Every structure is written in structure tokens, then in C-alpha cells.
Amino acid sequence: MTRKFYINTALLILTILAPFIFPVWKTQLATLWLFIIVALTWDMTGGQMGYNSLGNIFFYGTGMYVCAIIAIGMYFPFGEWTDASRSETWKFTDSQYFTGLILGSLGAGVFCALCAYILGGLFFGLRGPYFAIGTLGLAIATGEIVSNIDWLGGGQGVSMPIYNGDFETFKNIIYYLFAGLGVSLFIFLNWFYKTRFGAAINAIRDDEEKAEAMGIHTLRYKLITWSISAFFIGVAGAISAFQLIHFEPLETAYQTINLGIFMVVCVLLGGKGTLWGPVIGAFMFHVFKEVTWNYFLGWQWVALGALIVVIVVFFQDGLMGYLQTRFPEWFGIKVVDKDEKEIIAEPAE
Amino acid sequence: MSSIIEIAGVSKSFGGVKANTDISLTVEEGGITGLIGPNGSGKTTLFNSIVGYHPIDGGSIKFEGQEISKLLVPEIARLGLLRTFQQTRIYSAMNCMENMLISIPHRKLTLRDAFRKNTVEDNEKAEHLLEFVGLSEKRFLRAGSLSFGQQKLLEFAMALMNEPTVLLLDEPTAGINPTLINGLIDRLLRANSEFGITLFIIEHNMRVIMNMAEEIYCLAHGELLASGSPAEIQNDQRVVDAYLGAH
Amino acid sequence: MDEILFNIRLLLDFPIVNLKIIIDGIMIGALFALAAYGLALVWGVMNVKNLAQGDFVIAGGYVAYSLNQVGIYPLLGVPLAFVIMWGIGWVIYKTIITRVIERDLFTSLLATFGLAIMMAQIMNLIFGSDTQSVDLGLPTWFLGPSGIIDLPAAKVIGVAMATVLAIAVVIFMKHSRMGQAIRATAQDSRAARVMGIDTEKVYAFTFSLNAAICGAAGAIIVMIWVIQPFYGITYSVRAFVVVTAAGIGNLPGVIAAGLGIGAAEQYGGHIFGIGYQQAIAVVLLLIVLFVRLMQQRRIRQVLK
Numbered sequence: 076m077t078r079k080f081y082i083n084t085a086l087l088i089l090t091i092l093a094p095f096i097f098p099v100w101k102t103q104l105a106t107l108w109l110f111i112i113v114a115l116t117w118d119m120t121g122g123q124m125g126y127n128s129l130g131n132i133f134f135y136g137t138g139m140y141v142c143a144i145i146a147i148g149m150y151f152p153f154g155e156w157t158d159a160s161r162s163e164t165w166k167f168t169d170s171q172y173f174t175g176l177i178l179g180s181l182g183a184g185v186f187c188a189l190c191a192y193i194l195g196g197l198f199f200g201l202r203g204p205y206f207a208i209g210t211l212g213l214a215i216a217t218g219e220i221v222s223n224i225d226w227l228g229g230g231q232g233v234s235m236p237i238y239n240g241d242f243e244t245f246k247n248i249i250y251y252l253f254a255g256l257g258v259s260l261f262i263f264l265n266w267f268y269k270t271r272f273g274a275a276i277n278a279i280r281d282d283e284e285k286a287e288a289m290g291i292h293t294l295r296y297k298l299i300t301w302s303i304s305a306f307f308i309g310v311a312g313a314i315s316a317f318q319l320i321h322f323e324p325l326e327t328a329y330q331t332i333n334l335g336i337f338m339v340v341c342v343l344l345g346g347k348g349t350l351w352g353p354v355i356g357a358f359m360f361h362v363f364k365e366v367t368w369n370y371f372l373g374w375q376w377v378a379l380g381a382l383i384v385v386i387v388v389f390f391q392d393g394l395m396g397y398l399q400t401r402f403p404e405w406f407g408i409k410v411v412d413k414d415e416k417e418i419i420a421e422p423a424e
Numbered sequence: 425m426s427s428i429i430e431i432a433g434v435s436k437s438f439g440g441v442k443a444n445t446d447i448s449l450t451v452e453e454g455g456i457t458g459l460i461g462p463n464g465s466g467k468t469t470l471f472n473s474i475v476g477y478h479p480i481d482g483g484s485i486k487f488e489g490q491e492i493s494k495l496l497v498p499e500i501a502r503l504g505l506l507r508t509f510q511q512t513r514i515y516s517a518m519n520c521m522e523n524m525l526i527s528i529p530h531r532k533l534t535l536r537d538a539f540r541k542n543t544v545e546d547n548e549k550a551e552h553l554l555e556f557v558g559l560s561e562k563r564f565l566r567a568g569s570l571s572f573g574q575q576k577l578l579e580f581a582m583a584l585m586n587e588p589t590v591l592l593l594d595e596p597t598a599g600i601n602p603t604l605i606n607g608l609i610d611r612l613l614r615a616n617s618e619f620g621i622t623l624f625i626i627e628h629n630m631r632v633i634m635n636m637a638e639e640i641y642c643l644a645h646g647e648l649l650a651s652g653s654p655a656e657i658q659n660d661q662r663v664v665d666a667y668l669g670a671h
Numbered sequence: 672m673d674e675i676l677f678n679i680r681l682l683l684d685f686p687i688v689n690l691k692i693i694i695d696g697i698m699i700g701a702l703f704a705l706a707a708y709g710l711a712l713v714w715g716v717m718n719v720k721n722l723a724q725g726d727f728v729i730a731g732g733y734v735a736y737s738l739n740q741v742g743i744y745p746l747l748g749v750p751l752a753f754v755i756m757w758g759i760g761w762v763i764y765k766t767i768i769t770r771v772i773e774r775d776l777f778t779s780l781l782a783t784f785g786l787a788i789m790m791a792q793i794m795n796l797i798f799g800s801d802t803q804s805v806d807l808g809l810p811t812w813f814l815g816p817s818g819i820i821d822l823p824a825a826k827v828i829g830v831a832m833a834t835v836l837a838i839a840v841v842i843f844m845k846h847s848r849m850g851q852a853i854r855a856t857a858q859d860s861r862a863a864r865v866m867g868i869d870t871e872k873v874y875a876f877t878f879s880l881n882a883a884i885c886g887a888a889g890a891i892i893v894m895i896w897v898i899q900p901f902y903g904i905t906y907s908v909r910a911f912v913v914v915t916a917a918g919i920g921n922l923p924g925v926i927a928a929g930l931g932i933g934a935a936e937q938y939g940g941h942i943f944g945i946g947y948q949q950a951i952a953v954v955l956l957l958i959v960l961f962v963r964l965m966q967q968r969r970i971r972q973v974l975k
Contacts, residue, residue: 274522284513287501289582289586295535296538
């Protein structure tokens with residue numbers, strides 16, 4: 076208990092001091108937190124509830140757009156802002172910038188949670204591969220449709236307001252937003268998975284028919300879990316929108332095969348259905364990505380595809396899953412009946 | 425005593441095969457009702473119709489006076505009508521205690537309750553029920569590593585944990601070590617008398633069902649063949665013929 | 672919005688335009704049906720949901736394209752793409768697919784998704800991201816009043832070749848020993864094993880055959896349309912739409928759904944504008960999924 080407390084405190088202090096210890100890596104660290112957030116949220120449905128979504132990126136992209144509409148729309152007409160031919164330049168004051176950032180992020184989160192709740196009513200009738208393909212379809216279709224709507228900036232995307240202060244402060248702000256969101260998500264999940272609710276979604280994962288037959292409110296629990304997950308992805312998308320300053324519908328917002336598949340890979344690397352798995356997996360994947368993106372010049376995407384295939388085929392339980400089967404006693408799992416073993420052992424003596 | 429399940433004229437066919445034809449029966453509240461019949465006579469089909477696994481072709485199924493033949497499985501389960509499976513279904517990756525704690529009656533929880541951790545009482549109740557079925561020593565073992573008979577007992581304990589009004593048991597003694605059967609009969613009777621759970625049981629073991637049930641229905645070829653007290657059923661020539669294949 | 676209304680009015684005022692759209696849709700739909708048939712085969716026989724299906728189609732197209740670049744007559748590209756994609760399919764089966772059969776469904780889905788990313792990116796590195804096509808140098812006929820319906824000879828030949836291929840595959844499945852073994856395995860792989868069928872061989876054959884069918888479809892598509900390394904996912908989605916709508920092992924259904932979806936896409940493209948073409952394919956998937964879901968719900972079931 077105390078050792079755990081010291082480790083957690085040390086990690087928290089490291090999180091807070093990181094941008095000052097590694098000032099050059101601020102942006103990478105912010106991205107690492109983004110990966111941790113999307114991996115943890117993906118694991119809520121994929122790992123803990125057994126619903127493998129390939130389209131959670133839908134909430135990321137939607138979060139970006141909703142945030143932009145709120146943050147910009149509060150002070151300027153949004154349609155004119157996104158009009159490529161506009162000549163005048165509008166600038167945000169500091170107070171406008173920060174109110175936009177905060178209200179935009181919260182609005183994005185709430186909107187995405189609502190989307191998940193409504194869409195879930197339809198999508199949770201789909202099981203297994205149909206759910207995966209259906210959600211993938213949702214993300215692709217939304218991206219394609221958004222890129223055709225002029226009011227939303229069409230294929231060009233949207234330019235976000237620019238922070239007036241210096242660039243290093245801006246990077247710090249973004250880092251702490253991501254880190255704060257990630258830490259609160261982690262603390263939330265640490266509690267959430269221990270509640271009856273958490274046990275119920277595990278039951279849905281292990282045998283949904285049995286869970287239904289036992290009278291668990293399966294649909295309600297699924298909807299709430301997906302909504303919470305969508306809330307955090309939506310806020311992460313909103314922060315990303317401010318971080319990137321400019322985003323496009325297909326390449327950035329609804330980036331189905333980039334971040335949309337990264338989150339799945341992170342979780343699989345670290346271990347599905349565990350609390351620390353997605354965090355460790357996000358770290359491992361971030362390192363892998365930095366290495367391949369820097370040294371494989373053009374072949375990085377092929378390496379990513381190969382990585383997915385290799386993980387799925389050979390290493391599907393991830394690091395935590397591997398440790399759990401190798402050293403079950405670390406996790407308090409009892410597989411063999413010790414008493415029976417002793418009885419068998421006795422005559423041999 | 426009033427009837428808690430009323431089945432009137434239920435028919436169900438799969439393709440051309442008539443699994444149930446015009447079956448009517450009632451289950452008395454607070455009692456133990458038996459359902460017997462040779463293999464393939466449509467017993468499990470009738471159970472599946474009651475709990476909503478498939479649509480029925482005709483007839484009506486009422487639970488506590490409410491029509492349930494159009495409801496979905498979870499909706500019916502939430503009314504307090506629970507079933508166990510012929511091939512047991514448990515969460516095999518979890519240990520027995522976790523299996524029990526997942527089975528707390530979620531239908532009685534508000535959303536706020538669901539967002540709480542399990543209480544000390546929940547834990548005590550789970551341990552008590554595991555002791556009741558004789559699995560106390562194995563409570564921290566993975567459920568999947570238990571023997572088939574033990575899994576059956578665990579499933580039964582999980583059902584009790586759920587505090588159902590009516591429990592439908594599909595062959596509770598099949599696959600259980602014969603030396604344990606007397607103990608199981610005793611526990612089923614106590615579940616009925618102490619916890620007040622109405623039982624509706626499919627059973628092949630005549631000794632078991634004749635000792636427990638107050639009312640027995642016999643199916644053959646998807647039709648209701650006979651009904652009555654155990655003594656009446658035992659002396660019914662049609663039932664004997666059905667089992668001996670004289671039909 | 673005005674544009675959409677205008678396009679709909681055009682269809683009502685000039686019924687002949689409908690005919691043109693339907694002919695176009697059926698021609699392209701025949702190729703969707705071909706790729707979907709391959710997907711249904713693999714799905715039914717070894718329960719693998721192949722998300723790289725569309726990338727096989729595109730790969731076949733690039734095989735034909737490269738052969739044409741080195742001076743081989745385009746029409747010969749179709750059988751050659753069939754043979755070469757057969758080999759590629761066999762290699763992929765032996766390295767990846769054989770290890771994911773009989774694992775849970777998400778495994779095969781994700782493994783083939785990784786494969787799809789890999790294939791698309793490799794093609795992108797080799798051929799670049801520009802759209803490519805092969806010109807047969809054949810005439811285009813104009814039919815109807817004032818020649819409103821354009822009918823390129825290449826398209827007619829392409830559809831004819833697709834039909835011949837489909838008929839050949841069906842005859843093969845019905846009458847050859849291997850075809851019977853495939854159908855037996857699809858019905859019950861354990862029983863097939865007990866009866867002495869080497870299911871591993873059947874799986875390898877089925878997967879290679881699927882890759883070959885897709886390859887041939889791609890070689891036809893490159894003659895009458897354009898291909899691009901990242902178009903694969905849309906073809907995968909279309910194949911899934913067709914199979915979800917028709918069900919596995921329902922050949923007339925697959926053909927009907929393929930042609931129907933071809934026509935629906937052409938109509939959608941006409942009404943909403945060409946920019947929505949990709950979106951329409953995916954929205955059709957969502958529509959089909961939910962129609963099936965409602966049907967299942969009526970029998971108290973879910974779609975799994």
C-alpha cells in the first residue's frame with residue numbers, strides 16, 4: 076500500500092515536472108498523453124466491455140469540430156470564419172481565447188457523450204465484427220460528409236484561433252491540458268473498474284447472453300460506458316484542435332487509419348482489459364512510432380501495418396497479459412487448487 | 425396459492441419441425457413445478473420461449489399477469505424470472521467470488537447504487553451462498569477450472585444471489601456426481617422454502633423430480649401429454665409408454 | 672440543396688437519364704458482386720472477415736497496370752492478374768491467415784486490417800498516389816436519343832469477362848472435387864475433417880481463389896475505371912455491404928445486391944454530386960446493417 080503510494084506520487088511529480096526536465100520533448104510528451112487518453116478510452120469498451128470499436132476516432136474528429144464551432148462561434152460568425160475567400164483577419168484576445176478553449180472543450184465532450192448515447196442505441200445491437208465494421212463505417216462516412224460541407228470549411232478544414240503569448244508557454248498549456256485530462260481519466264477509471272458498474276461491463280465482455288439472462292441492464296451500461304469514453308475522447312479532440320491550430324477533416328480530424336488504429340494498437344501492445352496496459356502500451360507505441368517515423372523514411376506505414384499483424388497474430392494479450400499468464404501470483408490470481416496439489420503430492424513422499 | 429406463470433396455447437416450430445404444439449400450463453407461486461418428457465420432447469424449447477430466446481408462433485405467456493411473450497431476454501430477466509442453462513454458463517475467466525458479486529440483483533439497483541463498490545453485506549451474502557452450495561473452499565479459484573458439477577452448483581448459487589421470484593432450472597442434476605444429488609435436492613428444497621423462490625424444473629432423474637415437485641407436467645413429441653401430482657404421473661400409462669417408446 | 676433538387680428533377684424530366692445511370696450502375700455492380708462473392712466464400716468457409724478484400728482488388732489492378740506498362744496486351748492482364756494474385760493470396764494465407772483461423776473474430780478482422788494498411792502503403796510506395804488506368808483503345812458507342820447513353824466497348828468487354836469468370840467459378844464449385852470439399856468444409860469443418868478432407872488445404876485454396884477473383888476484378892476495373900492505392904477500403908466496405916445484405920452462401924442474393932449497390936451508388940453520385948461517392952458507399956453499409964438489425968430484433972435476436 077505504501078509502496079504503491081510512493082510510486083504513484085513519484086509518477087505524478089514526474090508528470091508535473093516533465094516539460095521542465097525535457098523541454099525539447101514537450102510536444103512529444105503532449106502526444107504521449109493523447110495516446111494514453113485514447114488508449115484508455117478505447118479499452119473501456121474494447122478491453123473491459125468486449126465491444127471492439129474501430130471508429131472511436133469519430134468522437135475525436137467530432138470533438139474537434141464542435142470545439143471549433145463553439146470557440147469561434149462565440150465571438151465571430153463561424154460560416155464567415157471558415158470561408159476561404161475572407162479577406163479580413165480576426166484576432167482573439169486572451170480572454171476570448173481561454174473562454175473558447177475551456178467552453179469549447181467541455182462542449183465537445185458533452186456533445187460527443189450525447190452522440191455516443193444516441194448512436195449506441197443503434198450500434199449496440201451489432202455484435203462482434205459487425206460492431207467493429209459498423210463503427211469504422213461511421214467514422215469514414217462522417218469524415219467524407221464533413222469534408223463536403225462548406226460551412227464546416229469543406230476539405231480545407233478549419234483554422235483555430237492563435238494564442239497571443241509566446242510559443243513555449245503555448246506548448247506548456249497544451250501539455251498540462253492533456254496531462255490533466257489523462258491523469259483525471261486514469262484516476263476515474265481506477266475507481267470506475269472497482270465499482271459494481273465495472274464488474275457488470277466485465278460480465279458483458281465475458282458472456283453477454285449470461286449477463287442478459289441475469290437481469291443486468293446491459294444496454295444501459297453499454298451506453299453509459301461508451302458515453303463516458305466519448306466524453307474524454309471528445310475533450311482530447313478539442314485540445315488537439317487548439318494544439319494543431321489548423322485541422323483537416325480526413326487527414327487530421329477523422330483520421331481513421333492514423334490515430335483511429337493507433338489507439339487499438341496501443342491497447343493491444345500493453346494488454347487489453349487492464350488498467351495499466353493501455354498506459355504502458357501507449358508509451359511503447361509512442362517509442363515505436365518515433366523510431367519508425369524517423370528511421371524508416373516512407374516505409375513507416377508499412378512497418379505499422381506489419382506491427383499490427385505481428386501483435387494480433389503472436390502477441391495479442393500484450394505485455395500485461397503476458398505477465399498475467401507468466402506470473403499470475405503478482406496479480407492475485409489463483410489457478411491451481413493448492414489443497415488438491417498437496418493431496419496429490421502426499422503419497423509420493 | 426395463485427399461478428405466477430401462465431402459458432396458454434404456446435406453439436413453436438423450427439422450419440418444419442414442431443417443437444411445441446399448443447401447450448398450456450401454469451406454475452404455482454411459491455411451489456415447485458416439474459417438467460418431464462423424453463429427449464427431444466420440447467422441454468428446453470418451452471423454457472427458451474418463456475425467457476425470450478426466440479419468438480413464439482402463437483399463444484400467450486404471462487408472468488405475474490403480465491404478457492411477456494414479446495419482451496426481450498434482459499427485460500424478462502429484470503422482472504425476476506431467471507433461468508439456468510443446461511450447458512452451464514458462468515464467467516469462466518473470473519473467480520467464484522467475482523462470479524457471485526456480479527450476480528447481485530442489478531434490477532433492484534438504482535444507477536447511483538451501481539456506481540458504488542460492493543458492500544460488506546454483498547460479500548457476506550456471496551460467501552454464505554457459496555457455503556450453502558458447498559463451494560466455500562474454492563471461492564478464490566477461477567470458475568473455469570472447476571469441474572462441470574461444481575460449475576453447475578456455482579451457477580445455482582449465482583441464481584440465488586440474484587434473488588429471483590421464479591427460477592427455471594434446466595436439468596440441475598445432469599452431470600452431477602450421484603453421491604451429491606441428495607445434497608442438491610436438499611438445497612433446492614431449502615431454496616424454495618427458506619428463500620421463497622418458485623422453482624420450475626426440467627429434470628430427467630425421476631427419483632429427483634418425484635421427491636420434489638408438487639405438480640408435474642409431461643411433454644411428448646412437443647405436446648402436453650399429462651399433468652398432475654407425482655403419484656398421478658407415476659401411474660399414468662401414457663407417460664410410461666412415452667418413456668418406453670411405445671408411442 | 673438547390674443542386675440536389677435540380678438533379679432529382681433532371682431524373683424525373685428525362686427518364687432516359689435513369690437508364691444511363693442504371694446501365695452504369697449494373698456494370699460497376701457486377702464487379703462489386705465479384706469481390707463480394709470472394710468475401711462470402713472466405714467468410715463462409717473459414718469464418719475470416721477479410722478487411723483487405725478491397726486491397727486485393729486494387730493489387731490486381733496494379734498487376735494488370737504493370738503488365739501493360741511492359742507491353743502486354745491489356746485484356747491478357749485479366750487472366751495473368753488472376754494467376755499472380757492467386758500466388759500472392761497463397762503466400763498471405765501461409766504467413767498470416769492460417770494463424771488467425773479459429774481465433775476470435777476480432778483477431779482476423781484486425782489482422783486483415785493491418786494487412787490492408789500494409790498493402791495500400793506498399794502500393795503507394797511503388798506506384799505513387801496518382802490515379803492510374805489502362806486504355807484499351809476501343810471505341811465508345813452512343814445510344815438513345817441524341818446519343819445520351821455512352822457505352823464504351825471496354826466496359827461491355829469487362830462486364831462480359833466478369834460474367835464468364837463468375838460462371839466458371841460457380842461451375843467449379845458445383846462439379847469439381849475441390850469445390851465439393853470447399854462446400855463441405857463451409858457446412859461443418861469438423862465433420863469434413865472426420866470424413867478425410869484436408870481442411871488446411873481447402874482453406875489455403877479458398878483464400879488463394881478469393882485473392883485471384885479479386886485480382887481479376889481489379890484488372891477489369893483498371894481498364895474501365897481508375898485505381899489508386901487507397902481506394903481499397905471502399906471496395907472492402909462495398910463487399911461487406913453486399914455480403915451483409917445478401918447473407919453468406921446466397922449466390923443469387925450476392926449478385927442482386929452487388930448490382931443493386933452499384934446502381935444505388937450511381938444514383939447517389941448523380942444526386943449528391945461526385946464528392947459524396949465514398950460517403951455513399953459507407954452510408955449504404957450503415958443502412959444495410961440497421962435494416963438487418965431491425966429484422967433480427969423482430970425475432971428477438973441481435974446481429975452477430
